Amino acid sequence: MPADPPKQRNKACIARQTSLASDISSGLRQDVNARTEFCRKCVSFIQSHHALKIVMPARFSETVFIPEIFYNKKTSVFSLAGGRHEMKHDNSFAVDVMPSVEIRMREMLGHGTAASHACRHLDAGGNRVRARLALDTARIxxxxxxxxxxxxxxxxxxHNASLVHDDLQDGDTTRRGQPALWARFGAASALCAGDLLLSAAYAALVSAATSRTGRAVAVMHEAVAATIAGQVDDLSATSDLSFERAIDIAGAKSGPLIALPVRLCLILAEIEDDRHVMRAATLLASGYQIADDLSDLEGDRLAGTTNIVATSINAGHSVSSARARAAAYARAQLAASRDAARTVPRRAGLPLAALADRVETGLAGMRVMEADHAT
Incomplete structure (x- = not known):
């Protein structure tokens, strides 16, 4: 019997995807088990039908985060890439396993009120940058x-545990366009949900069950301790914070958890040389924070919250000069991050370099006028 023409197969595939989404959409917003089952069906479906994407009704996908499922071609740009860094696969196509990651996260959270709140936070979305760093590095x-x-x-x-606790400590009432957990359920409930996310991270890691798991757990603790130290410095920052000190705090607060997925992959691959990973991640974190603060400058100044660009304004720079200074510094940080990432053994730093590309692309889009950088 002759095979169906490609166009006919594609139409049938889309029809099956739409049917799958419709069949399981009822009640999915509230039921943790249903969300997990949806991810399982996504994985099964893509493996069976080579689907490029699960199509969800628009009214549904607006309220529940559904991870995109896609294929990478034999020579493909990294999922985080800005176009410069490529990875070759031995196989013609590689299925993105992010749905399996979503399943694992929810399995580790278990059941109960705190788990429900934690899942609600996960369902709000996010780019899953650290998860994709791990997947890309592990593939290499x-x-x-x-x-x-x-x-x-x-x-x-x-990472999401840190976000829940950060919102609580900073008093931020929204996260990803939705009420922060503490604003919706109270500070005590948010603290419990954040703690559960933190504990579940360790449970997820030990599920790898290799001879190197013990070392990996120790490195995860190092990353948590360093992040906490950075957060303490951030919380204790005063209004006379200098530009340079603000950058140092940004790197110390965010760098450890950006470096972590790459460090863990190196450890589990029995590679101890990770000294360049932390430098690359710290520089990347500070470059990203500068870019973010450039975008949020006006809002942060009105709210009175810490902003790296605002420290230059407070020191006497004009707004345009402060913006140009910050943008130039961010580009230098990102360039140094790429250089450090390229020295990581076995090209395992390429996903970090690709992420630096992506941040710099966003920075370029802000159209900062360097000509105003007079001081």
């Missing part, structure tokens, strides 16, 4: 898929 190093998923889930759970 040739780690088993089960290990990839464990590291990605652990890294993302830990």
């Amino acid at each position: 190093l040739g780690l088993p898929e089960a290990t990839n998923i464990a590291v990605a889930a652990a890294s993302e759970l830990l």
